[in-house]
Amino acid sequence: MAKLKPSKGAPYARILGVGGYRPTRVVPNEVILEKIDSSDEWIRSRSGIETRHWASDEETVAAMSIEASGKAVADAGISVEQIGGVIVSTVSHFKQTPAVATEIADRLGTRKAAAFDISAGCAGFGYGLTLAKGMVVEGSAEYVLVIGVERLSDLTDLEDRATAFLFGDGAGAVVVGPAQEPAIGPTVWGSEGDKSETIKQTVPWTDYRSGEVAKFPAITQEGQAVFRWAVFEMAKVAQQALDAAGITADELDVFIPHQANERIIDSMVKTLKLPGHVTVARDVRTTGNTSAASIPLAMERLLATGEAKSGDTALVIGFGAGLVYAATVVTLP
Amino acid sequence: MAATQEEIVAGLADIVNEIAGIPVEDVQLDKSFTDDLDVDSLSMVEVVVAAEERFDVKIPDEDVKNLKTVGDATDYILKHQG
Numbered sequence: 001m002a003k004l005k006p007s008k009g010a011p012y013a014r015i016l017g018v019g020g021y022r023p024t025r026v027v028p029n030e031v032i033l034e035k036i037d038s039s040d041e042w043i044r045s046r047s048g049i050e051t052r053h054w055a056s057d058e059e060t061v062a063a064m065s066i067e068a069s070g071k072a073v074a075d076a077g078i079s080v081e082q083i084g085g086v087i088v089s090t091v092s093h094f095k096q097t098p099a100v101a102t103e104i105a106d107r108l109g110t111r112k113a114a115a116f117d118i119s120a121g122c123a124g125f126g127y128g129l130t131l132a133k134g135m136v137v138e139g140s141a142e143y144v145l146v147i148g149v150e151r152l153s154d155l156t157d158l159e160d161r162a163t164a165f166l167f168g169d170g171a172g173a174v175v176v177g178p179a180q181e182p183a184i185g186p187t188v189w190g191s192e193g194d195k196s197e198t199i200k201q202t203v204p205w206t207d208y209r210s211g212e213v214a215k216f217p218a219i220t221q222e223g224q225a226v227f228r229w230a231v232f233e234m235a236k237v238a239q240q241a242l243d244a245a246g247i248t249a250d251e252l253d254v255f256i257p258h259q260a261n262e263r264i265i266d267s268m269v270k271t272l273k274l275p276g277h278v279t280v281a282r283d284v285r286t287t288g289n290t291s292a293a294s295i296p297l298a299m300e301r302l303l304a305t306g307e308a309k310s311g312d313t314a315l316v317i318g319f320g321a322g323l324v325y326a327a328t329v330v331t332l333p
Numbered sequence: 334m335a336a337t338q339e340e341i342v343a344g345l346a347d348i349v350n351e352i353a354g355i356p357v358e359d360v361q362l363d364k365s366f367t368d369d370l371d372v373d374s375l376s377m378v379e380v381v382v383a384a385e386e387r388f389d390v391k392i393p394d395e396d397v398k399n400l401k402t403v404g405d406a407t408d409y410i411l412k413h414q415g
Contacts, residue, residue: 046375225394228378263375 009139010178013132015333016078016143017175019071020300021064022287023055029165036161043165048262052168052288054153061093064171065104065149068296072145073108075333076175080108083175084141086115087131089124089292091321092151093117104147114141121199122258122320123189124148124292125172126328129316130187132176143177148292155201157218166261167219168288172296174333185245188237189326198225199321219321230264234319234327235271241315241327252278253312254302254332258319259284259294279307291320299332308332335414336388341407348383352376362404370403380406389415 028051029040043049055064065088073080086108088101101115120127125148132144152167176184199221203213238257242249255278257265262284269280283298290297295316302308310332317327336344346360355370366372372380377400381392384406390413392400400406 046373222394224374224378224397227375228382228394231378232382267375267379 007139009137010142011137012179012182012184013136013176014179014183015129015174015330016177017072017074017076017333018296018300018303019068019073019075019173020297021067021071021171022297023053023059023064023169025054025056026051027054027168032158032165035158036164038161038165046261046263047166048265048282048285049165049288051286053170055151055169059151059169061090061100061149061151061171062103062107064151064169065100065147065173066107068149068171068173069104069108069145069147071300072173072175076143076177078143078175078177081111082143083108083110083113083145085132085135085144086110086113086147087128087144088115088117088147088149089120089128090117090149091119091121091124091291092155093149094154101147120292120324120326121322122260122289122291122294123318123322123324123326125295126187126189126316126318126326127324128292129174129176129184129328129330130189130326133184136176136178143175145173145175146296147171147173148290148294148296150291150293152219152289152291155217155219157202157215157220160218160220162223163218163220166289168290170287170290170293170297172290172293172300174296174299183331185241185329187326187328188240188244190324192323195225195229195323198222198229198323227261227264227267229323230260230319231267231271234317234325235268237319237325237327238268238272238315238317241317241329245329247313247329249274249278251313252315252329254279254281254308254314256281256295256298256302256314256316258317259287259298260289260320292318294318303332336410338407338411341388341410342403344387345380345384345403345406348380348387352379352383360403362402362407364403365401366403366406367401384410
């Protein structure tokens with residue numbers, strides 16, 4: 001039997017840089033209220049959301065990703081040519097094939113980096129981060145871009161008063177690269193396909209194409225069931241991620257949960273009994289729920305505003321359609 | 334030991350007070366969680382989860398929507414408690 005050379009990677013991986021892109025158009029609740037019978041007060045009290053961003057025709061999934069990635073690469077202090085892998089998590093890129101990651105890798109100017117899309121809903125960032133860490137440590141890429149990007153406005157039923165106000169558009173990206181110390185903890189992740197009906201696309205594309213349904217597909221969810229799972233089950237997962245990283249909540253500086261809804265965030269903080277000194281991301285207020293993009297976007301904003309700083313220890317947890325989830329502890333770039 | 338109706342109402346009153354800040358004396362059998370006690374659909378989930386823990390009962394998502402009043406919740410817990 002021929003003897004194979006082992007692959008050679010870095011001892012550990014870390015997030016080296018983060019970047020975000022929010023579409024130019026800011027959409028206040030008043031615009032949402034043109035199509036549903038609700039109120040600004042009701043939307044804020046149920047979700048914390050005041051405004052969200054909606055992408056224009058020019059702000060495509062690729063265009064937003066490239067903007068966010070450029071910032072992440074600059075923040076990491078590397079050159080684009082050093083990127084060996086591009087992982088894009090999205091559920092709202094409307095061209096099934098080829099993967100949008102390849103276009104992004106090319107337009108960014110990488111040297112034929114490995115590029116692929118993943119579908120893991122609102123847990124997509126954590127899934128991508130876990131894959132990127134594996135690639136860096138295993139040695140198949142020195143630097144990997146992980147991009148979460150969504151144009152959820154395209155998948156929003158503006159006449160559904162339970163979800164019309166929730167979703168937003170945007171892209172968040174991080175560069176994952178080699179490290180001498182652990183800076184991305186073990187991931188606690190999984191799926192619960194038995195709950196796939198809880199958050200889903202209303203109908204398959206084929207039903208729309210055949211004319212079986214007249215309304216363009218949208219994302220729908222069972223609010224109370226999602227809330228219970230997100231708060232109480234995900235708090236357990238978040239605790240497991242802390243335990244897996246070998247730290248206590250007292251040692252945590254920042255908590256960046258998926259920005260689904262501020263009520264979920266509030267209840268998670270309470271259920272996890274996070275100490276008062278922990279900075280909690282609340283980017284949902286002005287960005288809405290941007291699914292896979294929400295964690296890197298929130299991370300970028302916390303660092304930009306100075307609410308969090310480089311070297312802080314952050315717990316990140318994503319959860320959503322699948323149902324799927326992924327939680328880990330990271331050192332902020 | 335199974336809780337009595339009185340104990341369940343008192344327990345629910347504590348929970349609603351903790352979650353929605355409603356005075357315990359306002360939590361009566363005939364009160365609607367949403368209309369009288371300012372417990373919206375998401376807070377209701379928190380009330381349900383707290384009640385599950387306190388009274389050793391399982392209240393699945395599909396049953397939550399039927400619990401309109403404190404009386405509905407009390408009856409449900411009386412019937413299903415462990």
